[in-house]
Amino acid sequence: xxxxxxxxxxxxxxxxxxxxxxxxxxxxxxxxxxxxxxxxxxxxxxxxxxxxxxxxxxxxxxxxxxxxxxxxxxxxxxxxxxxxxxxxxxxxxxxxxxxxxxxxxxxxxxxxxxxxxxxxxxxxxxxxxxxxxxxxxxxxxxxxxxxxxxxxxxxxxxxxxxxxxxxxxxxxxxxxxxxxxxxxxxxxxxxxxxxxxxxxxxxxxxxxxxxxxxxxxxxxxxxxxxxxxxxxxxxxxxxxxxxxxxxxxxxxxxxxxxxxxxxxxxxxxxxxxxxx
Ligand code: MG
Numbered sequence: 001x002x003x004x005x006x007x008x009x010x011x012x013x014x015x016x017x018x019x020x021x022x023x024x025x026x027x028x029x030x031x032x033x034x035x036x037x038x039x040x041x042x043x044x045x046x047x048x049x050x051x052x053x054x055x056x057x058x059x060x061x062x063x064x065x066x067x068x069x070x071x072x073x074x075x076x077x078x079x080x081x082x083x084x085x086x087x088x089x090x091x092x093x094x095x096x097x098x099x100x101x102x103x104x105x106x107x108x109x110x111x112x113x114x115x116x117x118x119x120x121x122x123x124x125x126x127x128x129x130x131x132x133x134x135x136x137x138x139x140x141x142x143x144x145x146x147x148x149x150x151x152x153x154x155x156x157x158x159x160x161x162x163x164x165x166x167x168x169x170x171x172x173x174x175x176x177x178x179x180x181x182x183x184x185x186x187x188x189x190x191x192x193x194x195x196x197x198x199x200x201x202x203x204x205x206x207x208x209x210x211x212x213x214x215x216x217x218x219x220x221x222x223x224x225x226x227x228x229x230x231x232x233x234x235x236x237x238x239x240x241x242x243x244x245x246x247x248x249x250x251x252x253x254x255x256x257x258x259x260x261x262x263x264x265x266x267x268x269x270x271x272x273x274x275x276x
């Protein structure tokens with residue numbers, strides 16, 4: 001009996017240690033679950049190391065397929081051709097809706113003093129425009145009086161056309177300026193009698209409820225002979241010769257593209273537009 005007592009006494013520490021070890025095994029997983037902070041898991045739902053390129057690739061809807069022009073100056077398949085060198089009356093009229101008195105000659109149309117602006121019969125909002133123009137080879141006049149015309153977007157915002165080759169004028173009135181608002185970044189003019197081009201990207205404005213302030217202003221980018229000269233500039237209002245543009249802001253919808261008669265015979269060709 002004495003022997004059995006001593007055996008139990010000797011076994012007790014071993015039983016206690018074993019049960020402690022079991023308790024530790026049971027409690028350890030609970031402690032491990034508490035370790036990772038939940039905030040880290042929500043910030044990084046996907047382990048960057050497990051990312052593959054395909055997870056960020058979107059196939060649908062497929063981008064529309066068009067056919068570009070044979071050269072960068074020729075109209076792509078989704079463009080509206082506004083003048084192809086033949087019939088001016090198809091797309092253009094004067095600002096009263098009457099047939100234009102501008103001349104069509106040798107595949108070009110030429111402004112006529114006193115005939116007034118011409119405008120497209122179609123009306124546009126935001127557009128990409130390609131237009132080629134040529135000031136007279138015989139140089140007469142100076143400053144604003146030499147080869148003056150202009151492209152008016154939505155009947156309101158003028159990208160100036162002028163013979164600005166060796167012809168100083170105010171900087172926001174020379175060729176490729178947004179008239180009286182933004183001078184071009186550089187003067188990329190060719191000489192008189194040489195064809196030049198504008199590629200214009202125009203974003204139409206949106207309006208606040210008061211109808212006399214912009215929610216988003218009109219924005220214009222211009223490449224003159226392939227050179228960036230207006231870099232997405234934001235206009236403060238319509239073009240005006242003497243007064244500040246903000247005064248003339250008024251809600252409007254789509255508008256015609258207009259070409260200016262400023263008294264100088266300026267020729268145009270290869271005009272096309274893409275609606276954006
Ligand atoms: Mg002008």
